[in-house]
Amino acid sequence: MGLSNSIPLSQVKTGEMFQINKIQLEGPLKRRLLDLGFIPGAVVEVLQKSPLGDPVAYRVSNTTIALRKEESLLITGSLIRSEAHE
Amino acid sequence: MSNFRIALAGNPNTGKSTLFNLLTGLRQHTGNWPGKTVIHAEGALDYKEKHYTLIDLPGTYSLYSNSADEEVARDHIIFERPDVTIVVLDATALERNMNLALQVLEMTSQVIVCINLIDEAKKKGIEINERKLARKLGVPVVKISARNKTGINELLETLDQMADGKIATNPIQVTYSNDIEEKIAQLEPLVQRAVGDAFPARWVALRLLDGDKSFLNALKKRQNGVQKEVAVHGYSACH
Numbered sequence: 001m002g003l004s005n006s007i008p009l010s011q012v013k014t015g016e017m018f019q020i021n022k023i024q025l026e027g028p029l030k031r032r033l034l035d036l037g038f039i040p041g042a043v044v045e046v047l048q049k050s051p052l053g054d055p056v057a058y059r060v061s062n063t064t065i066a067l068r069k070e071e072s073l074l075i076t077g078s079l080i081r082s083e084a085h086e
Numbered sequence: 087m088s089n090f091r092i093a094l095a096g097n098p099n100t101g102k103s104t105l106f107n108l109l110t111g112l113r114q115h116t117g118n119w120p121g122k123t124v125i126h127a128e129g130a131l132d133y134k135e136k137h138y139t140l141i142d143l144p145g146t147y148s149l150y151s152n153s154a155d156e157e158v159a160r161d162h163i164i165f166e167r168p169d170v171t172i173v174v175l176d177a178t179a180l181e182r183n184m185n186l187a188l189q190v191l192e193m194t195s196q197v198i199v200c201i202n203l204i205d206e207a208k209k210k211g212i213e214i215n216e217r218k219l220a221r222k223l224g225v226p227v228v229k230i231s232a233r234n235k236t237g238i239n240e241l242l243e244t245l246d247q248m249a250d251g252k253i254a255t256n257p258i259q260v261t262y263s264n265d266i267e268e269k270i271a272q273l274e275p276l277v278q279r280a281v282g283d284a285f286p287a288r289w290v291a292l293r294l295l296d297g298d299k300s301f302l303n304a305l306k307k308r309q310n311g312v313q314k315e316v317a318v319h320g321y322s323a324c325h
């Protein structure tokens with residue numbers, strides 16, 4: 001089910017939209033990501049990378065949240081093609 | 087004049103401090119929570135023959151990710167047991183804000199849900215049916231703008247009535263999967279025997295099932311009467 005084109009959030013480029021499918025974590029770290037709004041089904045927009053590329057700012061559920069790469073690597077899902085480019 | 091303790095809880099940036107300042111004016115002081123580098127603000131408010139002490143809790147998305155802020159907010163609600171907890175929500179991000187609101191509703195029934203930034207929501211074309219929401223959540227819901235000072239009288243009226251015990255609440259309870267509900271049912275009577283009515287038994291049972299060491303440590307400390315001002319490290323998630 002769409003697993004073939006499943007990618008980690010860390011690979012998504014600035015300006016692109018992404019839908020979360022799974023958090024590849026357990027325990028308190030998973031809980032923290034869920035609490036920040038990174039829940040399966042949620043749509044995430046990649047806002048901007050910091051000068052060194054880490055952390056990255058994301059827009060999720062109407063709020064801007066920065067994640068480090070070790071976190072965004074473990075959030076998998078798929079790109080949403082933006083209508084503006086079609 | 088009777089005295090009531092009111093806690094303001096909510097996600098970061100939802101206008102808790104703006105509301106706190108509006109309600110308490112200059113009658114406030116700040117300091118640190120014992121052993122934590124989290125600012126503690128307390129203020130006073132008199133309304134209709136009642137004296138209120140307001141506590142501005144740190145803004146958090148949750149009470150269970152074990153940051154210092156979250157522990158302060160959780161410990162305050164569960165151990166200090168404010169007479170009323172006002173959960174301040176951002177009207178433009180209700181879905182996100184409900185996580186914390188539901189968590190608080192599992193801990194206490196003395197809750198007023200205060201939907202702030204209603205002016206921003208209007209600008210964005212968001213309409214909120216507070217009566218329907220109040221029915222669903224089982225507690226009063228008041229729409230305000232702390233910046234424009236609208237809805238404040240209704241909030242104070244609701245507070246006054248809740249303090250008088252005139253509002254019967256019936257907070258929504260999250261229902262978990264069958265096996266978790268079964269375990270809760272087994273644990274609840276044991277919890278009740280161990281801690282009595284001092285804590286909401288269902289909530290404590292859930293913490294046990296969650297393996298929430300941070301809460302259990304806080305509980306042990308309280309029960310031993312040990313006021314060690316050392317944060318428990320090595321377990322909490324890094325931010």
Ligand SMILES: Nc1nc2c(ncn2[C@@H]2O[C@H](COP(=O)(O)OP(=O)(O)OP(=O)(O)O)[C@@H](O)[C@H]2O)c(=O)[nH]1
Nearest residue numbers: 097098099100101102103104145203206231232233
């Ligand atoms: N438009 C609008 N802005 C508001 C309202 N209430 C607060 N703000 C603004 O929202 C921002 C955050 O307000 P604070 O009161 O600091 O929020 P807080 O909940 O205390 O934030 P933390 O302590 O970080 O959790 C400030 O810029 C406020 O001026 C409101 O009703 N309408």
Ligand SMILES: [Mg+2]
Nearest residue numbers: 102103104145
């Ligand atoms: Mg504040």
